[in-house]
Amino acid sequence: MGLRKRQRMIVVVLALALVGAAAALVLTAMQDKIAFFVSPADIASGTVERGRDFRLGGLVVEGSIERASDGSVAFTLTDGAGDVRVLYAGILPDLFREGQGIVAQGRLEEDGRFRAREVLAKHDETYMPPEVADALKRSGHWQEGAEKLR
Template sequence: MTRKQKRLTLIGLAGLVLVAAVGLVLMALGDKITFFTSPSDLADGHLRPGTRLRLGGLVEPGSVERDTGTTVRFRVTDGAKSVAVSYTGILPDLFREGQGTVAEGTLAADGSFRADTVLAKHDEKYMPKEVADALKASGHWQEDAAKATPKR
């Protein structure tokens, strides 16, 4: 074997090891990765029930219903579409109607969302970029918040 052939063989083997390592990492993280989506994205219907994701938007005014106990039902909207969310647990102190929120959980077969974690935003300055873009597209974005949001 010549020197050039040895070098090419070594590079090829290193490439195979790298591809195998990336494949193993992606397989290990496959169930742990949580994607972010807006209510408009959920309305498209391209996600399967049971898919784990983060849903972000504003709590729709007049939609919060509290059951006896710690179960709360509310709707999250991006201005264009809204999604029903149910959550069992203690809500953050800053959670209220008209306020930004991010709920993490799974999509139910009926199109509703079952959250196991709810985060409340105290203003639009800390909203994820995807939620801010969805609110801008629907016309619900406030210009003062846009000036305060850092550029990426």
């Protein structure tokens, strides 16, 4: 093998190694910042890891909202196939209400309740986050005609 070919091969291998190392560092640094989406049915099936941040989406169950004197709120979130009790201490979005599609970000506690750090409500009557819509479709609670609204 010629000297020039060997030098090119060494440069290519070193470049690939550097790119791989940089990608590994970025993914390691972002590991705690990445939040996966799960549905209440996923939690009910027991496949969700406790103590790790993720997004939970579904519909707020009618009659499940309980407000405490300290300003915190508890409510139940469903996708039709499973229910999860959500605890949140903070200001809820103006559009938050029963029957509303929401996405909450937080962690699943050992007792099975979800402690939310952030609660997001859909921004108008026709929009639903794609993850929530997909979970509702899987559980059979999807309203026909809403698919074109995403």
